[in-house]
Amino acid sequence: MTLPLLEPQLPFYDDELAQGYLARTGQFHTGASLSQFRGYWDIGVKDIRDGTEDFVQALSALSGVEAEHIRYNTLVAKPDGNFTLRGEIFNRPFVRRGSVTVCLECLADDHAKAGWNPGSLRFRWQWLLRPFVCCALHQSQLVEFRRVDSIDLFDIEQLLALNDIEPGDVATPGDKSPGLLQQYVSRRFSATDKCEDWLGTQTVSGVVKASEMLGALLADGPTAPIKEYGPSDWARVGDIGFKTYSAGTDTILREFKRLCTDSGRSSGRAGPQAAYGYFFRWLKKRNMVDGMEPLRSILRTAIVENFALDAGEVVLGETLPARRMHSANSLASATGISKSRISMLMRKAGMLPATAKGASLNRWAFPADAAEKVIARTQEAVSLRQVRKILGCSVTQAERLAHSGLISPIIPVTEGQHGIRAGGYVKEELEQFLANICNNCGGIDDEVEGYLSLWGVTCGRSSTEQILEFQLKGEFRHTKLLKGVSRIDHLRFNKDEVKAVLEELDPDFTISAGEVIRILGVQTYTPRRLASPEHGGPWLHEVDQTEYRQRKGKLRFSRIEFQKFQERYIKAAAIGRLLGISHVEVKKLMADSGILPIADPVWMGAWFYERKDLLRLIDNLDETAFPISELKSAAREWPNR
């Protein structure tokens, strides 16, 4: 049938749905309902409901509005089950079915403008989309009308009549302004240019659903009661989720990581199920075409990066080709090393926080590559006896280096033996240390007059560690290597140069405040405080000034007394190096065990603890997280610097 142009023409607005415009056209020209009106012109119910091309052409002919304009604002059901409207694609749950929502104030405005003539009430396309819960113009909540799913839902005038409502007579529900998610959806449907960014490349319904599900997890946790959620709950969590979801992959991953850590702390239960609950189960069940692939893919990454899963395990539909993360447990069973030593090593490598212990220990995962490298380094670690061969020095010299902290074991390796002697020195580190010493030395073919070995220059006036420290600092410019070989026993020091440098220090048995500051790494005023009788001191005695007239006014201590001080006290930072944690964590652990520093640390300019208190602290440590007996033997001689 050729359809006539109905006159006068009824304008078509950009904010209205084409199906609603057809109903309005019928009311305006004939006063008939949509059902009757479409019968006059033989327009199929299915054509209207699905927004077919026949519908578009018929409405264009009757109204005189360009088909293209009508098509743009038509809700179209596509054969694949999705819908389109205004250039957006979305799935079925995104569309209200069996109900519409309206803004009674918008309708009252329509009425007032048209002088209460029929055909004035516009069906805003927003009212058919589930994410719209309030009117942005009137800041009021939308009112829902339910009706068996039929084209009657498009006929606002009929719908109000059936419900006996006159717009303007009914009070509109309270103040409400659109949340972030609704604003976003509104922007997308209103934009003429589609954006190709992170969200723009996803379907609008995918973005909404992902935001809602993510928001429920973030707001209400892994046991969020999503089955009990009503529309206002979904709007609430949708806004929360959108904030994170719209920020992109990195932000979402960060939140997933946090949830993983939180769940471990509280329950100690492992696995994605504990951290992500319903959210994980829900994504596990999804098929591949529902627009959730971006979110599923991010969660998969989060799981692979935060949980110790074995190769071959299936994560959200994909098989893990290789192990990415280890836990203390999985690493222990893979290497045969005890769990407490693994925890210790991982802590030293900065992969495990000091707070992880007991049940939650196994919740922490570390990158498998890096963890295996740490373990491999320990397996290859050498004893102090072997250190001697690598560095080319005597046993005594090696011990001096270890005591002074110039070289330090990563961890005492053998149970029951003393830490420093028992080994656990990393070969690579020793080689680096040697390279640093020998780097700038020129070579000589034979012994040269005026040049002495390390033993030769230390004899009677200095120590191994002191000379090597000066060498490391570049104080000796003339040091040579015999035959160019980088070993400590091949070092040849210029006698005069060494003498000159040492003479600036003291040849006698005292030690200057400056050297104490340097060795301890403390504030300039700390040596003075150590010698003060205040706050329970002194801890070190100033050497009698009368014996050192020529150095009057300068604070000095006895070397022997300082040695004893070092044996008796230990700094928080040194404890941190022993336990593989930060000095801040040391202070906290100490405070938790009721152990105080020897004096007010602010006044002192340093946190010194008694070494016997350190032993007490070690006794209180969690034995699944720290190898207690090894730490205790190491603690007795751990360098304080």
Ligand SMILES: [Zn+2]
């Ligand atoms: Zn309104």
